């Protein structure tokens with residue numbers, strides 16, 4: 001199939017970018033979106049142009065590296081899907097596809113479609129861990145965890161840190177990501193000793209990075225490739241509020 | 249984990265949201281009370297005049313109501329300032345807009361326009377308070393002697409004559425639509441901000457909030473329309 005692409009091109013963090021039009025003539029519907037980008041880049045290299053820079057790693061929907069705002073939606077038109085798992089069969093011959101980087105003050109563009117998501121790393125560094133060395137995996141049932149909590153913690157832990165929640169949020173808020181990370185540890189015994197401090201630190205770092213404030217539109221949970229629920233945002237609010245009230 | 253963490257609750261994003269939720273939900277209670285009082289305007293004119301004016305006197309003089317009204321003034325101011333500050337921060341968080349963004353794909357219209365709806369509400373509240381609250385407290389509302397309740401300020405007649413102007417009715421009806429949209433999202437959102445989200449109760453609460461938004465705004469809007477239509481004959 002034949003596609004018209006409108007892609008954000010920006011040479012460097014400092015340079016001004018613009019949308020550039022490309023046409024690709026022989027796109028196979030079985031290709032993934034990133035394979036389509038590879039074909040485009042191959043063509044650009046053959047023409048002597050600079051290939052389009054974009055993030056990717058696993059191409060299996062598990063690492064969270066791929067991004068791209070496709071036709072106005074984070075990770076494209078399908079729900080529960082990362083860009084690497086999006087396939088060209090969901091587009092039609094002759095379609096125009098608009099491809100942009102995540103847009104947020106806290107996610108500055110590095111080049112073309114690549115953005116710097118290290119703000120997420122700094123939020124994790126602020127408290128998204130357990131300080132004590134937990135050693136190797138404990139015996140099953142040595143540490144009793146209610147099934148519901150294990151399930152909720154697991155659901156929260158499926159967040160791959162891709163940043164689609166920030167990208168789609170009208171406020172560029174990171175609360176779905178931070179909510180998932182705080183929830184995951186607050187629900188498990190290993191997370192208890194640092195539970196309050198973690199909530200305060202991670203929220204403070206999130207605010208420092210310049211993400212917006214949640215207005216509960218719920219857009220993030222629709223676009224999240226892992227289906228993280230905004231219940232996690234409510235839990236973060238509770239955790240933070242309780243921690244602040246109890247703070248000495 | 250080490251190092252200091254001691255910034256105030258209100259400085260944080262979540263703290264500001266919690267105050268939005270608290271003040272917003274308190275204002276929902278206020279609206280319900282305000283509406284119940286105003287529905288007296290639907291009574292037959294002879295009964296309504298005395299009853300409404302006596303109610304207005306009670307609402308402006310009773311000490312317990314005074315406390316509640318100060319809490320309401322404070323909530324409106326705090327809610328407006330906090331909300332507009334949050335909206336300004338949110339604008340700053342995305343300095344460069346998308347070339348193409350499909351906003352309707354994943355979020356409702358009301359939820360995406362809370363700040364605009366809120367600003368319109370603020371304008372309405374100023375007009376509304378100038379017309380009735382200011383007149384009642386500081387203006388010169390004529391007094392008359394009622395049979396049952398003694399000397400009363402005639403807020404009823406002031407209100408009824410205000411709504412004989414069609415454009416005034418229009419401002420009110422449009423503003424009530426704004427209230428409806430603000431609460432369509434706001435009611436449920438307030439509980440989410442306070443950290444309340446439960447798979448069983450949240451859908452019920454959100455549904456109730458939408459019902460509340462429709463019922464409150466429609467009943468409020470009926471009043472000026474009713475008064476206008478009655479004034480025609």
Ligand code: HEM
Nearest residue numbers: 215269272275276328331362363366367370434437438441
């Ligand atoms: C009677 C009047 C009002 C009522 C009952 C009301 C109610 C509410 C409620 C329940 C919320 C949800 C709170 C949350 O999401 O945590 C809300 C949000 C909001 N309100 Fe109001 N409101 C009123 C007037 C106003 C006014 C005058 C403004 C002024 C600008 C305003 C601006 C906002 C904004 C910006 C939000 C979104 C806040 C956010 O989610 O971050 N509201 N309102």
Ligand code: SF4
Nearest residue numbers: 159160162163165224
């Ligand atoms: S919450 Fe979902 S959208 Fe946000 S970073 Fe995690 S996986 Fe990506």
Ligand code: FES
Nearest residue numbers: 059063064066084
């Ligand atoms: S490249 Fe790893 S999730 Fe898409």
